[in-house]
Amino acid sequence: MSTRSFTRLTRRYRFSASHRLHAPNLSGEANRELYGKCNNPFGHGHNYFAEISVTGTVPEDSGLLVSVPALDALVERAVLRDLDHCDLNHALPNLVPTSENVAAEIERRLSAAWPREFPKLAGVRLWETKRNRFELRNEEQ
Amino acid sequence: MLITRRVEFSASHICASPALSEAENRALYGAGANPHGHGHNYVLEVTLAGEPDPVTGMVFDLRELKEILQREVVLPMDHRFLNREVAPFGDVVPTTENIAAEIWRRLEPNFRGPARSGNVRLNNVRLYETEDLFVDYSEAAL
Numbered sequence: 444m445s446t447r448s449f450t451r452l453t454r455r456y457r458f459s460a461s462h463r464l465h466a467p468n469l470s471g472e473a474n475r476e477l478y479g480k481c482n483n484p485f486g487h488g489h490n491y492f493a494e495i496s497v498t499g500t501v502p503e504d505s506g507l508l509v510s511v512p513a514l515d516a517l518v519e520r521a522v523l524r525d526l527d528h529c530d531l532n533h534a535l536p537n538l539v540p541t542s543e544n545v546a547a548e549i550e551r552r553l554s555a556a557w558p559r560e561f562p563k564l565a566g567v568r569l570w571e572t573k574r575n576r577f578e579l580r581n582e583e584q
Numbered sequence: 585m586l587i588t589r590r591v592e593f594s595a596s597h598i599c600a601s602p603a604l605s606e607a608e609n610r611a612l613y614g615a616g617a618n619p620h621g622h623g624h625n626y627v628l629e630v631t632l633a634g635e636p637d638p639v640t641g642m643v644f645d646l647r648e649l650k651e652i653l654q655r656e657v658v659l660p661m662d663h664r665f666l667n668r669e670v671a672p673f674g675d676v677v678p679t680t681e682n683i684a685a686e687i688w689r690r691l692e693p694n695f696r697g698p699a700r701s702g703n704v705r706l707n708n709v710r711l712y713e714t715e716d717l718f719v720d721y722s723e724a725a726l
Contacts (some may be wrong), residue, residue, distance in 0.1 A: 447723070448685070448721065448722070448723045449720070449721070449722045449723070449724075450681055450684070450685070450721050451718070451719065451720040452680070452681065452718075452719045452720075453716070453717070453718050453719070454717050455715065455716040455717070457715075479725070483666060500680045501679075501682070501685070504601060504603060505601060505612060505614070505677065505679075506599075506601075506676060506678075506679040506682040507612065507677075507679050507681060507683055508681050508719070509612075510611070510612045510613070510614075511614060511616075511717065512611070512612070512613070512614035513612075514615075523602060553611035
């Protein structure tokens with residue numbers, strides 16, 4: 444029987460930001476219809492959770508898949524510095540800041556800044572509120 | 585079908601490698617390397633995989649699972665200093681990764697072979713060190 448050990452570490456980060464959902468290619472009426480109160484003209488905000496997962500082999504000497512302080516520093520630099528306490532429509536001007544798009548943007552930023560010595564980025568899960576979450580998984584394990 | 589039971593234990597530890605300097609340990613493990621240790625309320629989620637028994641309707645008896653978790657994990661680790669009191673953490677750094685793997689090793693032999701309520705297997709161990717940091721560990725066949 445083939446078995447192998449699998450270790451995945453997940454770290455949760457928090458950021459607070461405002462946004463307004465408004466698609467520039469749709470009419471005002473269509474936007475109100477589609478996004479409802481999320482289209483209110485002056486925006487609103489959320490306390491987001493971004494859960495970042497890494498997977499790989501745990502080195503015997505350190506016992507760490509990844510140094511948590513190093514991961515924290517990367518996420519701070521690549522994501523939180525720009526997105527925490529910001530208006531997402533201003534910080535990410537080229538996309539409608541739905542949580543789908545924000546999760547994908549976080550994944551792109553992390554991938555672009557990902558150090559070669561880090562274990563594989565396994566996924567990004569973005570919680571907009573406690574009741575909805577959006578997840579991207581890197582399926583090649 | 586997957587079934588998961590959650591259990592908690594509280595323990596202290598120090599994360600530092602004897603092969604590294606104090607500064608290197610601090611860079612790698614952060615505050616986890618503080619020399620007198622610190623503690624967490626660990627939350628463990630143990631997931632079993634199996635099919636419900638046609639008679640009992642259960643994948644595994646949750647009361648028996650609770651007893652196994654008490655015996656293998658909570659009694660030896662709860663309110664203990666892991667580096668000093670729980671093997672193998674005198675020699676192995678008790679990172680969340682290593683504790684999750686050790687819990688797998690302790691639990692897995694309990695779920696081999698046909699159990700009373702079905703051919704159940706240990707599927708996953710998830711250990712939360714805090715609500716912001718957790719590790720999943722599995723040796724389940726892929």
